[in-house]
Amino acid sequence: xxxxxxxxxxxxxxxxxxxxxxxxxxxxxxxxxxxxxxxxxxxxxxxxxxxxxxxxxxxxxxxxxxxxxxxxxxxxxxxxxxxxxxxxxxxxxxxxxxxxxxxxxxxxxxxxxxxxxxxxxxxxxxxxxxxxxxxxxxxxxxxxxxxxxxxxxxxxxxxxxxxxxxxxxxxxxxxxxxxxxxxxxxxxxxxxxxxxxxxxxxxxxxxxxxxxxxxxxxxxxxxxxxxxxxxxxxxxxxxxxxxxxxxxxxxxxxxxxxxxxxxxxxxxxxxxxxxxxxxxxxxxxxxxxxxxxxxxxxxxxxxxxxxxxxxxxxxxxxxxxxxx
Amino acid sequence: xxxxxxxxxxxxxxxxxxxxxxxxxxxxxxxxxxxxxxxxxxxxxxxxxxxxxxxxxxxxxxxxxxxxxxxxxxxxxxxxxxxxxxxxxxxxxxxxxxxxxxxxxxxxxxxxxxxxxxxxxxxxxxxxxxxxxxxxxxxxxxxxxxxxxxxxxxxxxxxxxxxxxxxxxxxxxxxxxxxxxxxxxxxxxxxxxxxxxxxxxxxxxxxxxxxxxxxxxxxxxxxxxxxxxxxxxxxxxxxxxxxxxxxxxxxxxxxxxxxxxxxxxxxxxxxxxxxxxxxxxxxxxxxxxxxxxxxxxxxxxxxxxxxxxxxxxxxxxxxxxxxxxxxxxxxxxxxxxxxxxxxxxxxxxxxxxxx
Numbered sequence: 001x002x003x004x005x006x007x008x009x010x011x012x013x014x015x016x017x018x019x020x021x022x023x024x025x026x027x028x029x030x031x032x033x034x035x036x037x038x039x040x041x042x043x044x045x046x047x048x049x050x051x052x053x054x055x056x057x058x059x060x061x062x063x064x065x066x067x068x069x070x071x072x073x074x075x076x077x078x079x080x081x082x083x084x085x086x087x088x089x090x091x092x093x094x095x096x097x098x099x100x101x102x103x104x105x106x107x108x109x110x111x112x113x114x115x116x117x118x119x120x121x122x123x124x125x126x127x128x129x130x131x132x133x134x135x136x137x138x139x140x141x142x143x144x145x146x147x148x149x150x151x152x153x154x155x156x157x158x159x160x161x162x163x164x165x166x167x168x169x170x171x172x173x174x175x176x177x178x179x180x181x182x183x184x185x186x187x188x189x190x191x192x193x194x195x196x197x198x199x200x201x202x203x204x205x206x207x208x209x210x211x212x213x214x215x216x217x218x219x220x221x222x223x224x225x226x227x228x229x230x231x232x233x234x235x236x237x238x239x240x241x242x243x244x245x246x247x248x249x250x251x252x253x254x255x256x257x258x259x260x261x262x263x264x265x266x267x268x269x270x271x272x273x274x275x276x277x278x279x280x281x282x283x284x285x286x287x288x289x290x291x292x293x294x295x296x297x298x299x300x301x302x303x304x305x306x307x308x309x310x311x312x313x314x315x316x317x318x319x320x321x322x323x324x
Numbered sequence: 325x326x327x328x329x330x331x332x333x334x335x336x337x338x339x340x341x342x343x344x345x346x347x348x349x350x351x352x353x354x355x356x357x358x359x360x361x362x363x364x365x366x367x368x369x370x371x372x373x374x375x376x377x378x379x380x381x382x383x384x385x386x387x388x389x390x391x392x393x394x395x396x397x398x399x400x401x402x403x404x405x406x407x408x409x410x411x412x413x414x415x416x417x418x419x420x421x422x423x424x425x426x427x428x429x430x431x432x433x434x435x436x437x438x439x440x441x442x443x444x445x446x447x448x449x450x451x452x453x454x455x456x457x458x459x460x461x462x463x464x465x466x467x468x469x470x471x472x473x474x475x476x477x478x479x480x481x482x483x484x485x486x487x488x489x490x491x492x493x494x495x496x497x498x499x500x501x502x503x504x505x506x507x508x509x510x511x512x513x514x515x516x517x518x519x520x521x522x523x524x525x526x527x528x529x530x531x532x533x534x535x536x537x538x539x540x541x542x543x544x545x546x547x548x549x550x551x552x553x554x555x556x557x558x559x560x561x562x563x564x565x566x567x568x569x570x571x572x573x574x575x576x577x578x579x580x581x582x583x584x585x586x587x588x589x590x591x592x593x594x595x596x597x598x599x600x601x602x603x604x605x606x607x608x609x610x611x612x613x614x615x616x617x618x619x620x621x622x623x624x625x626x627x628x629x630x631x632x633x634x635x636x637x638x639x640x641x642x643x644x645x646x647x648x649x650x651x652x653x654x655x656x657x658x659x660x661x662x663x664x665x666x667x668x669x670x671x672x673x674x675x676x677x678x679x
Contacts, residue, residue, distance in 0.1 A: 051472055057502055062461055062495030066503075069465020072409075072444065074473060092492065096455045097462070099658075104451045107657035108443035142658045165660035194663070240663035 004184045007177040009151035010040045010116070013158040014078065016188055018048050021076065024162055027054040027063060028080030037082055038118055038177055060086055064093040064115065068101060071111045078162060081117035084171075085128035090115075091136060098167045099142030110165045116158065118174035119147075120212050120261055121298055122308050130298045132211075132262035137169045138238045138271075145238040146193055147171045149214035151182045153236060156191025164193060173212035180215065194240035198249065202231030205255035205318055208246065208272055210235040213259040213309060220314035228322055238268055246272065247280050254285035257317045259309050264292040286324040289317045331532030331542030335576055338551035339613045347613055350551050355619045357402075361550060362614055363628055364398040364422055369607045370632035371418045371427065375434065378640055379585045384434040388414045391581035392548065395606035396512045397482070398422065399553030400573075403561050404480060411450040411463035411481035415512065419482070423447040427639025428646075438649045457487035460496030460509065467507035467564070468499070478564045480508040480557070486517025488531050497572070501538040506564035508557060509540075509572045512547055514579035519592040535572035547575030548606040551613075580605060651677065 004012065018024050026041055032055035035042030044053035056063050060081060067077040081087035094115075101111050115137075121130035138145045144166055148154040154172060161168035173180075199214055200221055207217040207230050214234045221230035233249045235242065250256045256276055258269035273288040291309045299307050340347035353361075372391050378384045390397070393415060401410060401422045412419045418430045425447050433440030433452060444450045450466075453459035463481035470477040487493050488511060500507050513531055515522045528534060535542030541563075545556040553575055560571035580601040582589050589598075614620035655662070655670045 057495075057498050059495040059498055061491060062499045065458065065461025065492060065496060066465030066468060066499050069462040069467070069479075070469040072450070072462065072466045073469030073475075073477075075469050089491070092455070092458065093461070096458050101451065102660070103656075103658040104441055105443055105657075106438065106441050107660070109445060110660055144659075144663075240665070243664070 001183045001185055003181060004151045005178045006151045006154045006180040007038055007040050009155040009184045010158060010172060011042060012184060013155040014041060014044055015047065017159055017162045018044065018052060020188065023074060024076045024078060025052040025054060026078045027056050027067065029056060029058055029082045031055060031080050036080065038174065041080065060090040061092050064090040064098060067113045068093065068097050068111060071113055072109065076112045076162060078114040078116060081115060083129045084117055084119035084131040084133050087117055087133065094143065095140055099140045103142060111167050112165050113167050114161045114170065116170040116172060118177065119171040120173050120175050121304055122175040124301045132260065132293065134171055134238060135262060135267055138268060142167065144168045144193055144240065146236060147211040147238065148236065149173065149211055149234050151180055151184045153191050155184050156189045157236065159188065159190045160193050163190065171211060175212040176215060193237045194242055196236055196242035196245035197234045198231065199234045200230065200232040202229040202253065204228040204230065204253055205257060205321060206231045206233055206249045206253045207257050207259060207314065208233050208235065209259040210238065213261060216309060216311065217259055217314060220311045223311050223315055224318055228318055230318065243275055246275065250276055250280050251283045254283055255321050257289045257291060257314065257321060259291045259314060261293045261308055263295045264290060265295050267292055286321045289321055291317050331530055331535055331544060334544065336545040336552045336556055337549050338555060339549045339609055342612060342616065347616060350555050358614060358619050361398060361402055362610060362620065364402065365394045365550060365607045365610055366628050367421055367632045368394040368397055368418060370629065370636055371421060374636040376585065383640060383644065384431060385436055386584055386586050387434050388417065388584045389581045390415050392577060392601065392605045393512055393514065395550035395610065396547045396553055396575045396577065399550040400480060400510050400557045402554050403557035404478065407448065408478040408480065409448045409450065409466055411459045411479060413453050413459060413483050415484060416482045417452050420447050420449045423449055425449065427635050428642035431639055431643040432646060435643055437646050438653055439646050457483055457490035457492035460492055461499065464496045464500045464505045464507050467505040468503040471506055476565065478506045478508065478561050480510055482510050482512060484517060485511060485513040485515065485522050485531060486520065486525055488534060489525055497538040500570035501540055504569035507570045508560045508564060509570060511572065511574045513574050513576045516579045518583045518587065530574060532572060532574040540570045540572055542572045542574065544574045544576060547577035548604060548609055550606060550610045
């Protein structure tokens with residue numbers, strides 16, 4: 001075990017997995033010489049060479065499209081999208097091919113590629129460096145999605161993604177890249193996809209969150225300590241979704257508030273609410289509430305705090321729910 | 325390393341017109357190879373013409389016609405080794421026939437039956453790519469990845485003139501140049517993207533002119549001349565194998581048939597020009613060349629055409645004999661390890677269907 005920041009755990013996972021499997025390669029914009037704009041890939045080019053830590057042209061659809069071909073040639077590419085919103089040009093390849101190609105070959109060929117990208121707001125950045133696009137990816141058949149909130153999970157989920165035979169997208173919460181710090185197991189460490197984690201035990205209400213919203217939910221739970229016992233459920237995987245853990249937690253508390261920073265309409269919180277409505281309606285003691293970003297473009301950074309879910313907004317939702 | 329120069333202006337030709345332009349020869353192609361090439365052309369032509377009939381008979385669905393594109397397809401593939409991969413667009417839906425794929429497989433694809441979806445690694449033919457130009461980065465990534473592994477495999481990808489306007493073409497060609505990928509970018513310029521003429525597609529004097537921007541040679545060839553196509557592709561493949569990187573081939577022809585069975589080109593195309601192109605269609609051109617050269621006889625022509633027709637008759641019967649697909653297949657193959665929710669969905673569907 002050693003203490004690491006979340007982004008360092010990502011780097012650790014890449015080193016371990018490239019060492020373990022000679023067919024794994026990393027590719028993306030500025031991942032080699034620079035080591036990534038967040039240093040997530042630092043040291044890989046020196047250790048594994050320019051052929052396995054590839055500085056690509058500035059072309060996201062080209063990165064993902066050539067990664068599909070690399071899979072057909074027997075590679076397991078780990079593609080970095082430099083920022084959340086920079087991944088949109090690659091949605092063409094994602095939707096048309098990444099999610100469909102295995103099906104197209106009737107399961108005869110696998111496309112074990114990984115897309116990893118820093119995502120989310122709150123970092124005082126220029127436009128389109130703040131988005132939470134996870135829903136586009138979760139909505140795409142054939143693609144799995146995981147989002148860590150701790151350094152240990154950042155390492156373990158990425159390792160699981162690299163080893164998975166299906167395409168997996170890992171969203172890394174850049175807001176807590178260098179604030180989330182914790183113990184990370186040395187060497188090989190895998191956190192299976194599809195397993196949620198109870199980040200905090202509680203009995204009155206479940207705060208469902210993922211990524212950077214987990215530490216926020218934990219802070220809100222603390223702030224509410226005198227009023228309510230909040231459980232915090234860190235989903236970790238959005239697809240496959242650990243419905244058992246979700247239903248177990250809400251079965252116990254009878255109340256759920258789902259927190260996401262993406263815009264509200266058809267966001268992942270809506271999916272969580274739908275699952276609870278379909279499978280836990282008689283356990284619920286009140287409506288499922290959502291605390292989300294709004295259905296607007298991510299705002300100018302001087303007023304971005306008004307957009308991001310906050311401790312105050314989560315606390316308000318819990319109070320409303322408890323008053324019913 | 326060959327120098328990257330502005331693209332060739334004229335179209336390379338080998339087959340003469342029987343009058344002022346004399347027949348040429350391609351070194352290394354003897355009577356056996358020429359006959360094999362002819363057989364491939366006839367197979368593709370027969371496939372295409374029968375498919376239009378099968379569509380009218382309601383035996384296959386909407387079908388993208390490739391009549392008069394056979395020389396580009398057969399000539400391009402003839403320059404490859406079996407270990408080389410082909411990345412087709414939908415216009416090359418039957419390209420697998422040149423790699424031993426059963427006729428019934430391709431017909432099943434157009435019938436929307438699961439037996440039409442093959443394992444690319446079985447034939448070294450990637451899946452039919454429907455979204456325009458998006459297969460180009462796949463071919464580039466495959467070629468680059470093969471070279472990284474030290475494997476001697478070239479990739480060839482087909483696409484149309486319209487595809488050169490897509491971002492995927494630009495990004496794929498950019499990667500191909502930078503990675504020096506052993507790939508051949510084969511553009512069949514038939515002058516039409518459904519109803520949009522080439523003049524509305526690009527202001528570039530030729531499509532091959534685009535090649536220089538990616539640091540690769542651009543070759544222009546008569547797309548109706550199977551020998552010229554073969555020769556140009558052979559040159560590009562040799563370059564790729566020698567580690568000199570990608571080549572862009574612009575094969576120029578004219579779409580003398582509708583885009584697809586659902587299309588009515590009389591609304592937008594010059595029908596007189598189409599009639600001229602039909603007179604000069606690619607299979608007949610090669611046939612007359614071989615007859616002039618004494619490699620082929622009228623009797624042999626008839627035999628080869630009958631063989632191809634017989635393959636089609638058997639193929640459609642086999643395709644129609646495929647048992648109905650199990651609705652449970654809806655849930656298969658998208659994932660190696662599917663999310664648990666899919667099993668619940670399948671169980672629900674079985675229950676509703678009373679199974």
